[in-house]
Amino acid sequence: MAPITIDKVTKVYPNGFEAVHELELEVADGEFMVLVGPSGCGKTTALRMVAGLEDISGGTLRIGERVVNDVSSKDRDIAMVFQNYALYPHMTVAENIGFALKLRKLPKAEIKKKVEDAASILGLTEWLDRKPGQLSGGQRQRVAMGRAIVREPSVFLMDEPLSNLDAKLRVQMRAEVARIQRRLGVATLYVTHDQVEAMTMGDRVAVMRAGVLQQCDNPQVLYDHPSNLFVAGFMGSPAMNLFEASLGESASSALVGSQRVALPESLHTTRPALRSYANRPVILGIRPEDLLVEGDSIPTGSDYSPLEGDIELVEALGSELLVHFTTDAHRVEAEGAREADAEGLNAGSLTQGGEGVARVEPRAQLLAGRRVRFMLNPARLHFFDATNGKAITS
C-alpha cells in the first residue's frame, strides 16, 4: 500500500499532441481518487501512464517513495481493471484470478487459497470453474476485480470499469466497488466520464479537460464551489443553468435577459470581488435545485429574488419534477459538459434560446405552457468571469 504522487506529469505524443499537461495529483494511501472528464480529456492517458502502459514525457511519477517513471508495469506493484475486463477467454474464472500469482511462481495451494478468498469477497465462489464466456456482464466485472485484488497490490487502477454494464447493474456495482476499496484500503485511481460515478464513489474527484486538471477536491466542494465554468457545467445532472448576465451599478443587481435579479448586501460581504464586476458582463450559474417554486420551503423574511420563465416541459421523476423553462436570457454552454452528461437528462431536445432546468418538489402544480415564478437564494448563486470562465468566489 502506497500513495501515488503525480508531479507535473506530461504526455506528448510523437505527433506533437499534448494529451496531458503538467498534471499534479496526489492519491493518499487508502484514498479513492476519481479522475473524471469528457472523452478525450486525457484522463485515460494519465491512468495509463501510472500503469506504465504509456511512456511519461515529462514530470515525475512516484508510487510510495519510489520514482517509477522508468519502472516497467509489472514491477510497479499495481493492478488494473479495464473497461472491457480483458478476461482471458480460454481460462476458467479461477485461472483468470490466479494468473498473476502463477506467474510469480507461488505454490499451488497458496494460489488456490488466495483465489478462493478473493472469490468469496466478490461472491464468485460457485463460478470458479466457469469460463468468462459463460458469465453475465456483472460477473465478468467481478472477475476483473478479483484479478486485481488477489495480488494485493499497493495501487488499484480502474479504467471505466462499470461502463459496459447496464444502468441498474452499474448502480449496484458502484456501491460494491467502493465497498471493496474501503475494505482493502488501497490507494485507487479510478477513471470515468460519468460524473455521477465520480460524485458517489470518490473520496476526492479530479476534473480534467483537454489534458489540464481543472479542480480536485471532495465531491461536495466541487459541486458547491466549482472553480470555473467547465467544472460547474460538468458536475451535476441536470447540469447547472448558466446564463449571460450583467451586473448593474455597484453590482447590486444582475440583469438576466430582461429580468433584474437583486443581489443583496449579504452576498457582497461573502464575495467582495463581485463589486469589481459592476457594469460588466458575468455568467450567472444556478443549480436546478436552487430554483424554488411554491411548495418548496422558502424561509420567511429571506432576501430571495424572483426569476420568471415559461414552462416548456415538465418531467415527473416521482421523487422530483424536472421543469424545463425558457427565459429571454442567453444560455451559456460549458464546453464539453453536455456530451458528458451521462444520465442524458437534459441532452438533446431543448437546445436553443435561454432554456433552463429546475428541479422542484414533486407535488408542485406546474404545467407546460404556463409562466412560472422561481425564487432564488442569492447565497446559492454562482458567478463566473465572462472572459476567462473563472468563478468569482472571494
Place this chain on the structure above:
Amino acid sequence: MARTRARKGWHRYLNGVTVSTTAVAIFVLLPIYWLIVTSFKTPGAVGDNPPQYFPNPLSLTNYQVAFSQYTFGRYIVNSAVIAVIATFLVLGIGTIAGYALGRLPMRGKYPILLVLLMISVFPEVAVVAPLYLLLRDIGWLDSYQALVFPYTAFNLPFAIWILRNYMLGIPKEMEETARIDGASPLKTVWSVILPQALPGLFTAGIFTFTACWTEFLMALTFNSSNNYRTIPVGIALFGSQFTVPYGTIFAASVVSVVPIAVLVLVFRKSVVSGLTSGAVKG
C-alpha cells in the same frame, strides 16, 4: 399481394436454392465419386465401355499394386515428413511475424505486408530454375530440406496474413493486463495470445499443409531420386513407357486425399472462424 401457397411433401424442397445447390454439388462431387469408384474396380474393368457406375466385383487390387509394385508407402512418408516440418516452421515463424506485424509498434509495417502479399501471389515457375541451381550448388538436391525450405518460404506470407488478422482481433487490453500481471512478452504470446489465436493457427496450418502435400513442380524438379519423391510426383510417374495404370493412380489418389479430408473435417469450425476473423470481430 402475398403469394402464400403452402407446399406439401417433397415439393416443399423444390425451389431455386435447392435445385442450384444440388446442381453445383453434383458438378463438384461427381469426379470425386468417379475417382473413388474407379479405384475399387479390377484393373481390367477400369477401361470398360460402357463404364461400370458401381464396381462389380469390388476389388482392392489397385491399392495392393500401389503399395507393392510401386513404393507408394515411401512417397507417403516423404510427403508427410516434408509437409509436417514445413507446416510447423510456417506456423512458428508466422505466429511471431504475425504478432509483430499485428501488434507491435514498428515502422514499415504496411510496406512489409504489401511485399508479403506480392510474394504470396508470385508464380512458382519463375523461381524454380534459379532455386534448382542454388540447391545443386549447396548439394541439397534429393533431400527433404530441398523441399521443406522452399515450401516454408512460399507458404509463409499467406500464413502471416491470416495470423496477423487474427491477432488484430484480440483486444489489446488482454496483453496489457498480462503485462501488468507480470508476464514477459514471450509468455504473453504463449499463454494469452496463442490460445486465442488457435483458430487462426488451424486455418494457416491446414492451408500450408495442403499446399505442401499437393505441390508438384518443385518436388519434381528438385528431388529426382525415387527415395525422396513425394506423393504427387510419385503418382504422376506411375507406369512405364507403354502402360498407364489408371486404377493404381486412382487408388493412390484416394489414399492421398484422406489425410486432407480428415484434417478439414476435424478442424472445419476453426477454419471457418479463422477465415472470417477480422471481417466480423467476435
